[in-house]
Amino acid sequence: QLQLQESGPGLVKPSETLSLTCTVSGGSISSSSYYWGWIRQPPGKGLEWIGSIYYSGSTYYNPSLKSRVTISVDTSKNQFSLKLSSVTAADTAVYYCARQWLMNWFDPWGQGTLVTVSS
Amino acid sequence: EIVMTQSPATLSVSPGERATLSCRASQSVSSNLAWYQQKPGQAPRLLIYGASTRATGIPARFSGSGSGTEFTLTISSLQSEDFAVYYCQQYNNWPTFGPGTKVDIK
Numbered sequence A: 001q002l003q004l005q006e007s008g009p010g011l012v013k014p015s016e017t018l019s020l021t022c023t024v025s026g027g028s029i030s031s032s033s034y035y036w037g038w039i040r041q042p043p044g045k046g047l048e049w050i051g052s053i054y055y056s057g058s059t060y061y062n063p064s065l066k067s068r069v070t071i072s073v074d075t076s077k078n079q080f081s082l083k084l085s086s087v088t089a090a091d092t093a094v095y096y097c098a099r100q101w102l103m104n105w106f107d108p109w110g111q112g113t114l115v116t117v118s119s
Numbered sequence B: 001e002i003v004m005t006q007s008p009a010t011l012s013v014s015p016g017e018r019a020t021l022s023c024r025a026s027q028s029v030s031s032n033l034a035w036y037q038q039k040p041g042q043a044p045r046l047l048i049y050g051a052s053t054r055a056t057g058i059p060a061r062f063s064g065s066g067s068g069t070e071f072t073l074t075i076s077s078l079q080s081e082d083f084a085v086y087y088c089q090q091y092n093n094w095p096t097f098g099p100g101t102k103v104d105i106k
Helices: none
Strands: A003-007 A018-025 A034-041 A048-054 A059-061 A069-074 A079-084 A093-101 A106-109 A113-117 B004-007 B010-013 B019-025 B033-038 B045-049 B062-067 B070-075 B085-090 B101-105
Touching: A003 A093, A003 A106, A018 A034, A018 A093, A018 A113, A034 A106, A048 A069, A048 A079, A048 A093, A059 A069, A079 A093, A106 B045, B004 B085, B010 B019, B019 B033, B019 B085, B019 B101, B033 B062, B045 B062, B070 B085
Parallel strands: B010 B101
Antiparallel strands: A003 A018, A018 A079, A034 A048, A034 A093, A048 A059, A069 A079, A093 A106, A093 A113, B004 B019, B019 B070, B033 B045, B033 B085, B062 B070, B085 B101
C-alpha cells in the first residue's frame, strides 16, 4: 500500500525559504503513470495546489506561486521536495504531498505537516 | 484559472437522509472533476474521479454526476462517518479546488 510522508521544519522565518520533503514508500516514484504533487491548506481554509513533478523531472506549477516554487525529485531515495522562497505569514499552512494520477486527481495523500511562518 | 464554486457552504442533514452537494466550474471542464472528503485533522480522501467513478473502497452510497460546468455529489443515506467537508477539484487545466461544503448533523 502506497504511503507518503512529509518532513521538514515546522517553523520558518519571514523572507526565508520553506523546504519540505515527501518520502514515498510501498511503491516506486519512477512509475510512468503518476505525477507527484504538493497541495497546501491554510488553517481553517480550503485547498490550494502548489505544483507537481514527474519522475523525469518535468514540472508544472500554480501560476500564482510559480515565481517562488521549486519542486525536485530524487528517484534514488524515492523522494520529492518542495522549496518555497520569500515566505510570509500568508504561507502558513498544512502542506500535503500526494500522488497525482498523470495530471489529474490526487490519491493517496500524506498526513500533512503544519508549517508556520513567524519570526 | 478555472474557478470552482460549491453550494451550499454548509448542509445540515440528519443521519439516514440524502445529501446533495453542488459544484460549478467557471468554464467547461468536461468530466475532469474529482470529489474529496476531509475530516478534521485528516488529509483529504479521494471519493470520485472522472465526475462519476468511485475510487477504490468508496461505498456505493456516494455517487457523482454532471459534466461541463455543473456537478453533483450525492450521498444517498448519510452515515455518522460521512459528516465532513467535501471538496471538488477540476483537472481540465492546472488543478483548482472548490471552497468546500461542510456536511454537519442536523
